[in-house]
Amino acid sequence: MPDLKVEQPKSLVAIVEERLRDAIVDAEMRLGETLSEEALSEALGVSRTPVREALARLQLQGLVTIVPKKGTFVFAPTEEDVSELCVFRYMLETQALRECMSKAREAALAAMKGALLAMETAQANGSRRDYARADTVFHEVFFQHCGNRYLGNAYRGVSGRVAALRTHLSVPLEGEQERSMAEHHQMVEAFAAGRLADLDSILHRHIMRAWHAYADVLRTGAVRG
Amino acid sequence: MPDLKVEQPKSLVAIVEERLRDAIVDAEMRLGETLSEEALSEALGVSRTPVREALARLQLQGLVTIVPKKGTFVFAPTEEDVSELCVFRYMLETQALRECMSKAREAALAAMKGALLAMETAQANGSRRDYARADTVFHEVFFQHCGNRYLGNAYRGVSGRVAALRTHLSVPLEGEQERSMAEHHQMVEAFAAGRLADLDSILHRHIMRAWHAYADVLRTGAVRG
DNA sequence: GTTCTCCAGTCCGTATGCAAGATACAGGAA
DNA sequence: TTCCTGTATCTTGCATACGGACTGGAGAAC
Numbered sequence: 455m456p457d458l459k460v461e462q463p464k465s466l467v468a469i470v471e472e473r474l475r476d477a478i479v480d481a482e483m484r485l486g487e488t489l490s491e492e493a494l495s496e497a498l499g500v501s502r503t504p505v506r507e508a509l510a511r512l513q514l515q516g517l518v519t520i521v522p523k524k525g526t527f528v529f530a531p532t533e534e535d536v537s538e539l540c541v542f543r544y545m546l547e548t549q550a551l552r553e554c555m556s557k558a559r560e561a562a563l564a565a566m567k568g569a570l571l572a573m574e575t576a577q578a579n580g581s582r583r584d585y586a587r588a589d590t591v592f593h594e595v596f597f598q599h600c601g602n603r604y605l606g607n608a609y610r611g612v613s614g615r616v617a618a619l620r621t622h623l624s625v626p627l628e629g630e631q632e633r634s635m636a637e638h639h640q641m642v643e644a645f646a647a648g649r650l651a652d653l654d655s656i657l658h659r660h661i662m663r664a665w666h667a668y669a670d671v672l673r674t675g676a677v678r679g
Numbered sequence: 680m681p682d683l684k685v686e687q688p689k690s691l692v693a694i695v696e697e698r699l700r701d702a703i704v705d706a707e708m709r710l711g712e713t714l715s716e717e718a719l720s721e722a723l724g725v726s727r728t729p730v731r732e733a734l735a736r737l738q739l740q741g742l743v744t745i746v747p748k749k750g751t752f753v754f755a756p757t758e759e760d761v762s763e764l765c766v767f768r769y770m771l772e773t774q775a776l777r778e779c780m781s782k783a784r785e786a787a788l789a790a791m792k793g794a795l796l797a798m799e800t801a802q803a804n805g806s807r808r809d810y811a812r813a814d815t816v817f818h819e820v821f822f823q824h825c826g827n828r829y830l831g832n833a834y835r836g837v838s839g840r841v842a843a844l845r846t847h848l849s850v851p852l853e854g855e856q857e858r859s860m861a862e863h864h865q866m867v868e869a870f871a872a873g874r875l876a877d878l879d880s881i882l883h884r885h886i887m888r889a890w891h892a893y894a895d896v897l898r899t900g901a902v903r904g
Numbered sequence: 905g906t907t908c909t910c911c912a913g914t915c916c917g918t919a920t921g922c923a924a925g926a927t928a929c930a931g932g933a934a
Numbered sequence: 935t936t937c938c939t940g941t942a943t944c945t946t947g948c949a950t951a952c953g954g955a956c957t958g959g960a961g962a963a964c
Contacts, residue, residue, distance in 0.1 A: 490944085501918060502946095503918055503919065504917080522946065523925045523926055523946050523947080524926060525926090525946080535828075539829055542830055601763075605767055607836065608767070608833045691948070726950070727916090727950085729949095747917085748917080748955050749915070751916090
């Protein structure tokens with residue numbers, strides 16, 4: 455028998471979850487904004503049940519906060535949150551890279567280069583959203599090739615917040631995107647050469663710089679966007 | 680005003696989730712067993728809605744597997760699963776211990792000693808279930824004091840599986856519990872003395888030994904418990 | 905005896921209805 | 935004016951109803 459596999463149609467819950475996730479990550483909604491199950495179900499053209507279930511899942515990803523009998527809100531990170539998230543993220547990524555390098559070096563390298571290309575294209579087109587998306591893909595590569603599903607799951611659990619912070623709190627600082635691109639290039643080079651220590655330090659610098667930028671934006675209160 | 684706070688009654692979802700989690704972790708159900716939303720809702724005396732939501736949460740913790748239109752099943756780990764889980768777990772715990780030691784050494788130490796005491800009590804009483812629970816508490820201490828909520832969340836995401844494996848796959852090997860107790864004692868000592876490298880190696884040995892034991896049980900197929 | 909087909913039973917996915925808690929605001933008392 | 939209080943209206947929590955999809959077995963055709 456040839457391998458005939460049909461993909462199951464997505465459930466409404468999955469569709470709603472994805473749509474809401476994109477809306478939050480792509481900054482179509484403001485941080486802290488109130489969401490009503492009923493209003494969402496109406497806007498999306500489905501009943502409250504799948505909306506409710508999708509919101510519950512998003513809560514577990516930290517993208518929304520559900521307060522019993524009060525309402526559901528887009529997450530609103532504190533400075534401390536962001537700090538802890540960055541530390542955690544560095545920890546996961548450095549571990550994943552380690553595994554990648556020993557287990558699937560070539561495949562990972564190819565995928566990283568692909569994502570890098572997408573970033574360059576987005577930069578050339580001047581699309582900040584596409585750049586942010588490609589950036590997200592770049593970091594996801596580590597987990598797709600690390601060979602440990604638990605590591606990937608853990609990352610998926612925070613990747614939404616990471617991606618949302620990227621779009622909500624990144625300010626177009628002078629030369630920022632260039633610095634970011636340069637660091638990604640350095641990471642690929644270090645990875646290709648197997649220089650794990652260098653890779654670690656670049657990644658550390660990369661994430662910590664992002665953290666400082668986010669923290670600044672949070673402090674100055676320029677958080678709506 | 681005196682600080683009068685009433686504790687909110689837990690939602691049905693939370694109650695059901697906890698109950699089912701306990702049932703799985705404490706081996707009241709067999710691995711791979713079929714669960715029907717309707718049967719569960721009847722057995723628990725609630726409607727399908729909260730049961731369904733609780734099952735969705737348990738799926739994200741890896742304790743059940745939901746197959747669309749077919750049914751829900753208690754998770755059934757493969758040997759590979761267990762291996763990856765152990766690697767991941769070691770990674771999380773070693774990181775958490777590192778943070779504990781630098782941030783909340785005294786508090787963590789006290790809590791570890793408390794859990795150790797509970798383990799000794801359980802061992803004296805010959806209660807394997809209580810011992811397993813105290814063991815679980817011991818390892819949770821690392822995350823309660825590490826000061827990073829994301830690290831704790833990630834652990835909570837797998838702690839159910841870890842605990843379930845402990846009860847389902849642990850066989851009462853000759854002298855096993857003694858070895859386990861000894862290793863926990865060593866961990867506390869190394870932690871108290873601030874010997875991080877030793878701590879790491881003990882933890883590594885501890886987790887990997889558990890892994891071998893689980894893998895053996897899985898291979899021999901003596902998995903129903 | 906083997907294989908195909910049909911059907912009944914069971915499961916989940918979704919929609920909807922009702923109850924209870926939270927909030928905001930208007931209106932009355934001091 | 936200020937403060938309290940009752941109520942209208944919002945929210946979510948949970949129960950229930952219905953329909954589609956899947957599964958397993960009985961019976962017919964070969």
